[in-house]
Amino acid sequence: xxxxxxxxxxxxxxxxxxxxxxxxxxxxxxxxxxxxxxxxxxxxxxxxxxxxxxxxxxxxxxxxxxxxxxxxxxxxxxxxxxxxxxxxxxxxxxxxxxxxxxxxxxxxxxxxxxxxxxxxxxxxxxxxxxxxxxxxxxxxxxxxxxxxxxxxxxxxxxxxxxxx
Amino acid sequence: xxxxxxxxxxxxxxxxxxxxxxxxxxxxxxxxxxxxxxxxxxxxxxxxxxxxxxxxxxxxxxxxxxxxxxxxxxxxxxxxxxxxxxxxxxxxxxxxxxxxxxxxxxxxxxxxxxxxxxxxxxxxxxxxxxxxxxxxxxxxxxxxxxxxxxxxxxxxxxxxxxxx
Numbered sequence: 001x002x003x004x005x006x007x008x009x010x011x012x013x014x015x016x017x018x019x020x021x022x023x024x025x026x027x028x029x030x031x032x033x034x035x036x037x038x039x040x041x042x043x044x045x046x047x048x049x050x051x052x053x054x055x056x057x058x059x060x061x062x063x064x065x066x067x068x069x070x071x072x073x074x075x076x077x078x079x080x081x082x083x084x085x086x087x088x089x090x091x092x093x094x095x096x097x098x099x100x101x102x103x104x105x106x107x108x109x110x111x112x113x114x115x116x117x118x119x120x121x122x123x124x125x126x127x128x129x130x131x132x133x134x135x136x137x138x139x140x141x142x143x144x145x146x147x148x149x150x151x152x153x154x155x156x157x158x159x160x161x162x163x164x
Numbered sequence: 165x166x167x168x169x170x171x172x173x174x175x176x177x178x179x180x181x182x183x184x185x186x187x188x189x190x191x192x193x194x195x196x197x198x199x200x201x202x203x204x205x206x207x208x209x210x211x212x213x214x215x216x217x218x219x220x221x222x223x224x225x226x227x228x229x230x231x232x233x234x235x236x237x238x239x240x241x242x243x244x245x246x247x248x249x250x251x252x253x254x255x256x257x258x259x260x261x262x263x264x265x266x267x268x269x270x271x272x273x274x275x276x277x278x279x280x281x282x283x284x285x286x287x288x289x290x291x292x293x294x295x296x297x298x299x300x301x302x303x304x305x306x307x308x309x310x311x312x313x314x315x316x317x318x319x320x321x322x323x324x325x326x327x328x
Binding site: 019022024026028032033034035036037038069070071075076079081083124125127128136 | 170186188190192196197200201202228233234235238239240243245288289291293300318
């Protein structure tokens with residue numbers, strides 16, 4: 001993959017992530033099954049991290065505490081599989097930033113409630129299938145690269161994956 | 165959950181699965197990461213099994229051979245997380261049934277080609293979030309139940325999961 005293809009791959013992935021509203025967060029249960037659930041993707045510039053807001057007393061919270069290996073599925077106009085590790089981040093300023101009134105009405109609490117926390121997904125690699133395409137593009141993150149600091153090690157493969 | 169609620173839960177899940185065209189099949193890589201990819205769901209009555217057609221020389225094939233714990237994500241009008249185990253099934257009659265002309269043109273082979281095989285997912289439990297709803301319904305399969313033979317052990321929980 002040359003520099004131009006690399007930039008195109010990077011930009012396409014960024015667009016797919018940033019335009020998605022909902023993602024399925026995939027975790028492993030304490031007894032070793034794989035489960036997923038829809039979650040609202042926080043709207044931030046995608047630099048390799050994905051953010052979700054959650055409550056502490058939930059299965060996903062305990063699953064991540066037990067095993068931080070996760071996948072994030074985006075299945076809207078395009079498909080993406082983002083592979084990485086999850087981290088619980090208890091940052092009040094960020095909770096304030098990501099909070100919105102709908103949560104307040106629904107949960108009868110505000111962002112200062114200690115039950116509220118954040119899940120940060122550190123993406124390590126991603127694969128995507130762009131709108132209308134059956135060709136898979138793969139993207140291996142070097143975190144600095146995503147931050148535009150140095151050339152990366154992207155990979156590209158074409159698999160007719162959707163059809164089969 | 166009473167009998168009526170159970171039937172409703174069962175029918176809703178069945179409708180979500182049977183109306184989906186594409187699902188994300190989630191597997192674990194040989195080095196322990198979680199990955200997913202869009203695949204065409206075979207159109208069959210949902211009795212607890214999901215079927216995909218694939219080629220043997222693919223990452224998902226080797227991943228399933230190595231670790232059969234999988235999740236199937238449906239994210240179309242409604243969301244579903246189907247938890248189970250995958251099995252490679254090399255049945256010529258079923259390959260014939262699931263084959264279609266589009267595969268033939270794309271892969272330049274037919275269903276009798278030994279590279280073609282089937283993935284059968286044995287669902288053990290499922291959770292779904294029905295269209296427009298943020299309430300999760302959970303469904304624990306007893307396989308006979310799905311086949312209508314005896315009462316099941318469904319569970320039902322309401323979590324405001326999508327929003328957070």
